[in-house]
Amino acid sequence: MIILLGYFGGLAAFLVATVLVVRRSERRLGGYTPRASAASRLETDDPVSAYLDRMTAELRLPAADVAEVRAELADHLADSIASLEGEGLETDGAIREALARLGSADELARQLRAAHQSTRRLLAGVGGGVFAGAGGFVIGYYGGFFLLLLLALVVYAVAAVLSAIGIPLPDLSGGDRTGGTFNSLLLAFSVAIAAGTATRYAVRTSAGLSRHAPRSVAGFWAVALGLGFGAVALFGVRGPQGWPGVAAEACIPVAAVGAALFRIDRPMPHVGRWALVLGLLAIVGSVSVLMLGALAFTTVSSGSSSDQATSYQLPDMHFDTVAPAAPTTWLPNGSLNDGVWSWSDSTGPRLNVSFVAGEGGVPPATVLANWRAIRFEAWHIMPFGNPGPPAVDTQYSSPFAIQPATQEGTDLNATFHFEKMRSAGSWEIFITAIGPDGVRYRLYDCGGGESTFNGSAWDWLTAAQ
């Protein structure tokens, strides 16, 4: 509990600090225009306005800095002209002399720009940009996740209402029975929103703190974060994978580059007003969802199962598509039994089937001696959610994966990596071997399962078909 409080307390403090840094920069980038009474009078005067226009055009500083410099110099010129007039000069002469004392507008702009863009501010800009980018990523991720979840709930609610009033709906799940694709899309789009927010925060914060116009630093951040988030999209986002997921992950670097280049001069008025509220709301929402999920999981786990087992007859399962069953002469009933299955998302199903002496008392060595080219074959079967038995899918006439059996004592072993195969889907594994008559027979049905490709976009793109 203390760890949780520390984690979320620290996260909230980090988000507050991020918003404060970004707001500080936003104030520098725009919105603030100092009122200068003398300036307003002078700017109607052509030579002075022309000088100030030329000087400010060359400044290339954030808007607030430009406005401040312009107002300050307009005040200075007003004082200077009034003083020169007091010394006896005509107005035109006083204006010319006051402008001459300031020197070339271009040179003044160059010197002022150099004065504003100090090394100290540049370092502060880079540091602030990285900090704001990290905070923006967290805010964008939680906010994006929360918004997408709300959007999904709205879509489901609308679909439920339409369905209830009898309006037929197309199946938008695309066969996503396990929800893997939905999770993958949710993760990828959340990261894309986070990447866009992080980049926007980084560009504008670094611009404001280093006293650069946002456009002049946007290219740097677009390249840096475009490449960084490109690597994240390609190698970092892992989980159930498929073409929709890969396409969504491609949006991550695109969002980063787009956020850096698209209307980057536009202020971010939401920062502070909504970002903090949304971020905290998202954290509370996510924690609530996690807690509700844990509660629901506990309830389901502790309840008794009321599922009715359904048994199917062998002919319903189309096992003969694989190979004919081994004659009991060469493989007495019970001489081959299940061994150990190990299964994980990272390694895939590791199959281990043991030979044991059957009821007929046949020694394992005798059984093994009858067979050669023993192998495990993985066959596509009908998806488990479909009505009817999970039978071998008869549209395929060959297995989609074969592993030769390695023998260790009386064990036959094989390892399949279905999580790295794009089209594993629903499968059943059989042991087959060539008998004394030279025909391949089906020795054993090891059982079946359902696999989803699991890994990064790079894994998916480079995986075997």
Add this chain to the structure above:
Amino acid sequence: MPARIRGQLLKGTTTLLVLTVLRDGELYGYEIAQRIRERSGGAFVPSEGSLYPALHALEADGALQASWRAGDRGPRRRYYQITKSGLGMLEEHSQEWASFSLGVTQVVGGNR
């Protein structure tokens, strides 16, 4: 009235002059230029084109703090105030100037 000091000679001393006149209280840009001119008896006329870059650079370095506000007798101005860091910088520059000035005086005096 003493002769005007050459601009090149003034260039390196702008920071010292600005910090010195601001030690006595906050001023805005035009006042700073006027104060330097008055206190030098008209000998120093800082280039106004280099005064503002110097002020903004000192502000960026944290030696000065600027704020917009209405003055006692006039419209809103951008006032500059020396900071603690600025006072330290002034001390360093003053010592450098004293050494430099003494050296120059000894050289010039020795030639007489």
